[in-house]
Amino acid sequence: MVDSVFIGLSIITVGSAILSLESRELLYGGIALAISMLGIAGYFIILDAPFVAMFQIAVYVGAVAVLIIFTVMLVRAPNTVTKKETRKRKIAGILLGLGFLVMAGSILGNSTVTQLKFNENAPVFDVQAIGKGLLTYYSPVLIVLALTLASAVIGALALARREDIEERNEPTN
Numbered sequence: 078m079v080d081s082v083f084i085g086l087s088i089i090t091v092g093s094a095i096l097s098l099e100s101r102e103l104l105y106g107g108i109a110l111a112i113s114m115l116g117i118a119g120y121f122i123i124l125d126a127p128f129v130a131m132f133q134i135a136v137y138v139g140a141v142a143v144l145i146i147f148t149v150m151l152v153r154a155p156n157t158v159t160k161k162e163t164r165k166r167k168i169a170g171i172l173l174g175l176g177f178l179v180m181a182g183s184i185l186g187n188s189t190v191t192q193l194k195f196n197e198n199a200p201v202f203d204v205q206a207i208g209k210g211l212l213t214y215y216s217p218v219l220i221v222l223a224l225t226l227a228s229a230v231i232g233a234l235a236l237a238r239r240e241d242i243e244e245r246n247e248p249t250n
Contacts, residue, residue: 082123082183083120086119086184087116089180090113090116090117090119093113093116094110094113097110097113103145103149104146104150106145107145107146107149108142108146110141111146114133114137114141114142115138117137118130118134118137119184121133123184136222140229141226141229144229144230144233148232148236151233
């Protein structure tokens with residue numbers, strides 16, 4: 078069962094990564110990038126690492142991909158999305174959405190995340206040791222991550238800056 082889930086996740090992840098690279102419209106590329114990052118989080122769920130999977134979703138899908146989509150929406154380019162609404166596209170969208178829901182449900186249903194049982198003999202986690210490790214051993218990684226996200230926000234603000242405002246404020250002779 079895990080092999081079929083892995084193959085399905087691989088198809089979704091690689092397919093959406095290719096779609097994000099080959100998409101002519103930036104908004105669709107950002108959405109495909111988010112789906113690809115969700116596929117990577119699915120790999121972590123298969124590996125029984127739910128914390129890393131949730132971190133993947135929070136940082137990459139929640140921050141980077143949403144930042145790209147937010148920037149595209151702020152720029153308000155006139156040709157951001159084509160408006161070719163046909164019956165075939167609606168049906169294809171509904172079928173893709175249902176297929177995604179079925180696959181996500183089967184992945185979560187077959188993972189050990191839903192089958193967790195409390196073991197009274199399990200070792201107790203020391204929250205202070207985890208915090209100390211984050212602030213000492215992992216602090217360079219967290220600093221690099223914070224600087225990367227800050228530079229992404231600065232880049233988004235630079236892209237979203239409206240140039241027509243500067244043109245209106247210039248005095249005309």
